[in-house]
Structures are given as C-alpha cells and as structure tokens.
Amino acid sequence: MNIVVCVKYVxxxxxxRQFESDKTVDREGVDGLLSELDEYAVExxxxxxxxxxxxxxxxxxxxxxxxxxxxDAVRKALQMGADQGVHVSDDAIAGSDAGATSxxxxxxxxxxxxxxxxxxxxxxxDGAMSVVPAMLAERLDLPxxxxxxxxxxxxxxxxxxxxxxxxxEVIGATMPLVMSVTDQSxxxxxxxxxxxxxxxxxxxxxxxxxxxxxxxxxxxxSVAWTQVQDTTARPPRTAGEIVTxxxxxxxTALVEFLAAKKFI
Amino acid sequence: MTxxxxxxDHADGEVKKPTYELLTIARGLGEPSAVFIGSGxxxxxxxxxxxxxxxxxxxxxxxxDIKGYLVAPKAEALQQLVQHIGEDLAAVLIPSTFEGKEVxxxxxxxxxxxxxxxxxxxxADGDGTPVTTQSVFxxxxxxxxxxxxxxxxxxxxxxxxxxxxxEGAAEVEEFTVTVSDSAKSxxxxxxxxxxxxxxxxxxxxxxVVAGGRGTGGKFxxxxxxxxxxxxxxxxxxxxxxxxxxxxxxxxxxxxKTVSPQLYVAGGISxxxxxxxxxxTSKTIVAxxxxxxxxxxxxxxxxxxxxxxxxxxxxxEKVTERKG
Numbered sequence: 001m002n003i004v005v006c007v008k009y010v011x012x013x014x015x016x017r018q019f020e021s022d023k024t025v026d027r028e029g030v031d032g033l034l035s036e037l038d039e040y041a042v043e044x045x046x047x048x049x050x051x052x053x054x055x056x057x058x059x060x061x062x063x064x065x066x067x068x069x070x071x072d073a074v075r076k077a078l079q080m081g082a083d084q085g086v087h088v089s090d091d092a093i094a095g096s097d098a099g100a101t102s103x104x105x106x107x108x109x110x111x112x113x114x115x116x117x118x119x120x121x122x123x124x125x126d127g128a129m130s131v132v133p134a135m136l137a138e139r140l141d142l143p144x145x146x147x148x149x150x151x152x153x154x155x156x157x158x159x160x161x162x163x164x165x166x167x168x169e170v171i172g173a174t175m176p177l178v179m180s181v182t183d184q185s186x187x188x189x190x191x192x193x194x195x196x197x198x199x200x201x202x203x204x205x206x207x208x209x210x211x212x213x214x215x216x217x218x219x220x221x222s223v224a225w226t227q228v229q230d231t232t233a234r235p236p237r238t239a240g241e242i243v244t245x246x247x248x249x250x251x252t253a254l255v256e257f258l259a260a261k262k263f264i
Numbered sequence: 265m266t267x268x269x270x271x272x273d274h275a276d277g278e279v280k281k282p283t284y285e286l287l288t289i290a291r292g293l294g295e296p297s298a299v300f301i302g303s304g305x306x307x308x309x310x311x312x313x314x315x316x317x318x319x320x321x322x323x324x325x326x327x328x329d330i331k332g333y334l335v336a337p338k339a340e341a342l343q344q345l346v347q348h349i350g351e352d353l354a355a356v357l358i359p360s361t362f363e364g365k366e367v368x369x370x371x372x373x374x375x376x377x378x379x380x381x382x383x384x385x386x387x388a389d390g391d392g393t394p395v396t397t398q399s400v401f402x403x404x405x406x407x408x409x410x411x412x413x414x415x416x417x418x419x420x421x422x423x424x425x426x427x428x429x430x431e432g433a434a435e436v437e438e439f440t441v442t443v444s445d446s447a448k449s450x451x452x453x454x455x456x457x458x459x460x461x462x463x464x465x466x467x468x469x470x471x472v473v474a475g476g477r478g479t480g481g482k483f484x485x486x487x488x489x490x491x492x493x494x495x496x497x498x499x500x501x502x503x504x505x506x507x508x509x510x511x512x513x514x515x516x517x518x519x520k521t522v523s524p525q526l527y528v529a530g531g532i533s534x535x536x537x538x539x540x541x542x543x544t545s546k547t548i549v550a551x552x553x554x555x556x557x558x559x560x561x562x563x564x565x566x567x568x569x570x571x572x573x574x575x576x577x578x579x580e581k582v583t584e585r586k587g
Contacts, residue, residue: 013537134370167455172450172453232407240560254574261526
C-alpha cells in the first residue's frame with residue numbers, strides 16, 4: 001500500500017508574518033516549518049502503517065510543493081517515520097493559488113503512482129483555506145473523506161468520524177481516496193534521535209514541473225485565478241482598561257463597562 | 265441584470281441567518297438567486313424566507329440523490345446549475361462552513377473558476393466585479409482580492425453583513441440534477457445531529473462568552489454569564505483537549521472563527537491559535553488570573569482576577585440590571 005502525505009512548509013505562525021511587495025506571503029523573512037496541522041496527517045499515515053498486517057509493505061511518502069527551503073517539511077516527516085520524500089520545486093510555481101497548487105499535487109500523486117491513500121491536514125496554518133484536499137479529490141476523481149477525527153481502516157475499506165458543521169457523521173469509502181484529518185485525530189509524535197539519523201538515508205526525490213508534465217503557464221502568480229488587490233496590516237488595538245479584582249470590584253467594573261457599551 | 269447565486273445554509277429546511285447575510289451582500293453585486301439543495305417539499309416554505317431578503321429567483325434542487333453522500337454531489341449539482349444559467353452569472357456565494365468551503369473547492373475545479381474563501385465582505389468595483397475582503401494571518405492583516413478567471417466562487421463568513429429585509433419576486437424554479445456514481449463514493453453511514461443548546465449558534469452569535477484552561481473544567485460560570493447576556497458559549501483548544509467540552513465549541517485556528525459584537529474570554533491566555541478565531545471581534549473583554557496573559561494585549565476591558573468569582577457575580581448584576 002502507498003500512502004502519500006501532503007505536507008506544507010509555512011511561515012511560523014507565532015512569528016510576525018508579512019506580505020512581499022508582490023502581495024504574496026513572505027516566505028523568507030520569517031522562519032519556516034512543517035505546518036503543525038500537517039503533522040497530524042503524518043501521524044495518522046504512520047499509525048495506519050504500524051497497524052497494517054505487514055507494515056513493511058506500506059510505504060509512507062511525504063510530498064511537498066515548495067521553494068528550496070521547503071524540503072525541511074519533508075525532512076521533518078521523514079524524521080517522524082515516513083519512508084520516502086518527494087519535493088516538487090520550480091520557480092514557476094511561486095505565487096500559485098489553491099487551484100494551481102492542487103493541480104501540481106495531483107500530478108505529483110500520479111507521478112508517484114499506485115497510491116491508495118492521499119492524506120492531508122485539515123488546513124494550512126498560513127493560507128488556512130481548507131480547500132486543497134477537496135480540490136485534490138476532484139482533480140484525481142477520488143472519493144474524499146475529509147476532516148476525520150477518528151480513522152479506521154480494514155483492507156481497502158475506510159471509516160472515519162467527522163465533526164461536521166451541524167452533525168457528527170460517520171463516513172465510509174473505499175480506497176483509493178483522499179483524506180484530511182483534524183487536530184482531534186491524535187497528538188503527532190516527536191522525531192526520535194534514531195528517527196532523525198535514519199531520515200538522512202531515506203530516498204528524497206526532487207521534481208520540476210516538467211518532470212510532472214505541468215506547463216509553467218498553468219501555475220504561478222501571473223496566471224492565478226485569483227488576484228490580491230491590497231494587503232493592509234490591521235491597526236493595533238488601542239490599549240484597553242485593565243483592573244484588578246478585589247472583593248468583587250472586578251465584576252462591578254466589568255458590568256459597568258458592558259452597560260456603558262450598551263451590551264446590557 | 266446579472267444573477268448572483270446564493271447557496272442557502274439550512275438544517276433540514278430551517279434556513280440559517282448566514283443565508284440572509286449572503287442575500288443582502290448579493291444584492292450589491294447583481295440580482296440574487298437563492299439555491300436550495302434539500303427536500304423538494306420544503307422548497308416553497310424556504311422560498312418564502314428567501315423572498316423576504318430579496319431573492320428574485322429560488323432554484324429548488326431535490327436532494328434525494330445528494331444527501332446521503334459527502335460534498336461531491338452538491339458540487340456537481342451547482343456545476344450543472346451554473347452551466348444552465350450560462351454567461352449571465354456574476355458570482356456564486358457560499359456560506360463559509362467546512363462543508364461549504366469543500367463544495368466551493370470542488371466547484372471551482374469543475375468550472376475552472378477562481379475561488380476565494382472566508383470573505384468578510386464582498387463589494388462590486390467600478391466594473392461590477394466582486395471584490396472581497398478577508399482577514400488573514402490570525403486577523404493581523406486585511407486583504408482585498410478578486411477572481412480573475414471564470415465565474416467567481418466566494419465563500420463568506422457568518423456575521424459578515426447585517427441582514428436587510430427586501431421583498432423579492434422569489435420565482436421558484438425546480439432544477440433537476442444528475443449525480444454521477446463517482447460523486448457517490450463517500451457515503452454518510454451515520455449522522456448524529458448536534459443537540460440544540462437553546463443558546464445562539466456560536467458563529468452567528470452577537471455575544472460570545474468563552475472559557476479556557478482557567479475554568480479548571482468548571483464551565484458553569486461561563487454558561488451562566490453567557491445566559492445572562494444572551495450569548496453563545498465557546499472554548500479554547502486547551503479546554504477541548506482536556507475533554508471538558510466538545511470540539512464543536514472550540515474557537516480558534518482549528519475550530520470556529522467568531523466575530524461577535526462582544527467577546528468575553530475567561531481563563532484563556534490568548535495563544536496565537538486562539539486569537540486566529542476571535543481577533544476580529546468588535547469588543548473584547550477578558551478575565552484572567554495572570555496579569556501577563558497575552559489576551560490582555562487585545563482587550564478593550566480586562567479584569568485580573570478569578571473567573572470563578574468574577575463571572576457569577578457579573579452574571580448576577582447583569583440579570584439585576586435587565587430586571
């Protein structure tokens with residue numbers, strides 16, 4: 001069985017994220033890392049491998065579409081326990097929107113070939129659109145079982161629990177399929193020292209767009225189907241009033257504030 | 265006048281408030297047509313609702329072949345409707361729920377259209393092109409954007425507009441769709457609707473009171489203040505991860521995004537992941553024992569103190585004032 005896990009290299013969400021002059025996300029001024037939410041997908045891929053009758057027959061392949069530095073996201077997945085890495089890197093990809101990204105990912109999945117399961121995180125921590133798994137399923141014409149919090153597999157049968165918008169659902173589908181997992185699916189493991197050492201010897205392929213049969217004019221900022229007009233930093237909030245509660249004075253002050261703002 | 269499609273957000277035929285917000289926004293972009301994907305016999309009642317918010321047309325798509333499956337059949341249905349309408353379509357507006365965004369993603373690929381998610385506003389520019397406003401990077405930036413390819417597909421967050429009533433013609437058109445077998449490949453095996461709490465829906469509420477690690481698992485003070493103020497109850501990820509409250513209450517990066525008039529945080533430190541879900545709230549109030557908690561950087565009013573003392577006392581005073 002082949003499991004491809006899509007991982008994204010994102011600017012650290014706890015840093016001061018900015019935009020470039022071309023209105024794309026600044027991916028150099030801020031330290032990058034494997035998107036926290038994709039770690040859950042790597043974890044679930046590894047758990048499926050470990051629970052398989054013959055774990056050695058399951059290959060977990062970490063896939064990223066990213067500039068050169070983005071290979072760190074794949075390395076982290078390899079350190080956690082993925083077997084192989086694929087890094088799609090091409091200057092023409094810069095500035096691609098979700099639609100073009102899903103195209104490149106779909107072509108890369110096809111290049112890997114014979115894939116039973118494509119696993120994704122529920123969203124990236126930078127763009128946070130949450131649409132790439134659905135777009136990928138559409139492009140690959142595969143079933144989508146998304147936002148899984150509990151995953152069960154038996155042979156090629158998959159059941160997941162999904163905390164939907166209005167109901168908790170159980171979704172059933174047959175592999176091959178595209179799955180996304182939430183942060184409720186289980187804590188991601190930390191790479192062990194052994195894992196870090198082993199990762200250095202694991203196969204890591206780098207593909208260009210040409211390798212995938214994608215034309216440069218199908219992707220990138222200049223042909224993106226959406227265009228950012230303007231980016232504006234939100235003005236900092238003006239410092240509010242802070243009081244210290246003493247014998248109930250806090251509640252009184254709080255209610256006075258709410259009343260003054262006409263919330264009562 | 266060009267049509268603007270609005271996908272109706274509903275639970276078993278009960279139309280939700282974001283639908284009216286979308287219809288209100290759609291009126292600024294063209295002539296709103298509401299799309300109801302649901303039980304055909306509820307079509308007339310739903311159309312009446314859409315009519316009072318200015319829908320000129322209501323397409324009713326019976327979901328007998330759609331409802332047992334995840335997302336894909338809905339995207340196929342919308343694709344067929346968009347192709348039926350043809351050139352004269354200014355945009356497709358979809359509620360920014362998890363499902364709405366996935367439907368939008370698939371639809372965008374099918375149509376070869378640009379997709380913008382989580383808009384907090386949509387306005388027509390000089391040429392009538394929809395221009396969206398989004399709040400990104402945990403609310404630290406505001407971005408305006410437009411779709412440059414195909415029919416714009418835009419998902420819009422709840423609370424993005426104040427619904428304004430307007431009488432529309434609401435001419436009903438039954439639209440029949442064909443759902444492919446491959447769209448039926450992810451089956452909903454079981455569904456457990458969430459229990460109604462009697463409180464407002466978290467993402468739609470004007471007032472939200474949320475609790476975090478500092479509750480120590482006791483949510484009664486949070487619920488008490490929420491009820492006194494007529495608000496919804498929310499929680500931070502720390503509280504959800506501790507198993508104190510279900511995930512559907514979680515506010516933040518991996519939970520719900522709220523943008524109420526008033527947000528009250530109790531025992532929440534205010535990590536970036538939480539801020540991503542509430543930073544655009546109009547007025548922010550926090551109660552926390554730790555005066556160094558980062559949440560205090562965001563507040564309009566803060567109380568350094570124990571929420572277990574402050575919230576119940578405040579709830580009592582609020583109830584008194586309301587008489």
